[in-house]
Amino acid sequence: MNLTIDAKDDSKVAILSGDGVVIEGVQDALDAIMNAHYLDCAKVLIRKELIHEDFFELKTGLAGEIFQKCTNYHTKLAIVGDFSGYNSKSLRDFIYECNHGNHFFFKATEEEGLEALHGAK
Numbered sequence: 001m002n003l004t005i006d007a008k009d010d011s012k013v014a015i016l017s018g019d020g021v022v023i024e025g026v027q028d029a030l031d032a033i034m035n036a037h038y039l040d041c042a043k044v045l046i047r048k049e050l051i052h053e054d055f056f057e058l059k060t061g062l063a064g065e066i067f068q069k070c071t072n073y074h075t076k077l078a079i080v081g082d083f084s085g086y087n088s089k090s091l092r093d094f095i096y097e098c099n100h101g102n103h104f105f106f107k108a109t110e111e112e113g114l115e116a117l118h119g120a121k
Contacts, residue, residue, distance in 0.1 A: 001028075003035055006045075011118040013078075014041040015110070016050060023051045029066040033075050042074055043117040045110065048081025056083075058090050067104060076120045078105040078113035 001022045003014045014036035016022065023029050023046065036044045054060040070077050083095060083106055098104040105116040 001032060001035070003032070003039060003041075005039060005041065006114055006118075008114075008118045011043065012039075012041045013043040013045055013114055013117045014039055015114075016044060016046045018050055021050060021052050023055070023066075025052070025062065026065045026069060030069050030073075033069060033073050036075065037073065043076045043078075043120065044070075045078045045080060045113045045117060047110070048079055048083070051079065056086055056088075056091060058088065058094060063094070070104070076103050076105075076117055078107055078117050080107045080110050080113040082108065 002017045004017065006013045006015055016032055023032065032044060032046070036042070052062070054062045055066065056063070058064075067077070086092070095106040098106055102120050105113060107113040107116055
């Protein structure tokens with residue numbers, strides 16, 4: 001798991017990278033959040049491919065647990081990638097609601113994710 005920083009004005013976003021799935025569960029997500037905070041970032045961007053597929057199956061509870069950790073540690077999160085392959089109405093509704101808030105975002109590209117996070121106060 002690697003983190004790089006994208007800075008814009010007074011906003012800093014930690015961009016998570018790695019080989020294969022790096023977020024297998026809640027502890028991996030918490031490690032990423034804590035590493036970002038160590039770098040003075042309360043905003044994290046993750047590519048969809050780096051997250052275990054259980055995250056996108058809402059009944060597993062993984063997404064809720066990870067989002068709760070983000071909330072507890074005052075961390076905003078953007079997940080970027082192609083979500084069109086998911087047919088779950090509940091997931092589509094979840095993504096819609098997140099994108100209309102100010103803490104969690106599902107965006108198609110890294111640029112869109114960075115824009116959302118840098119704009120989030």
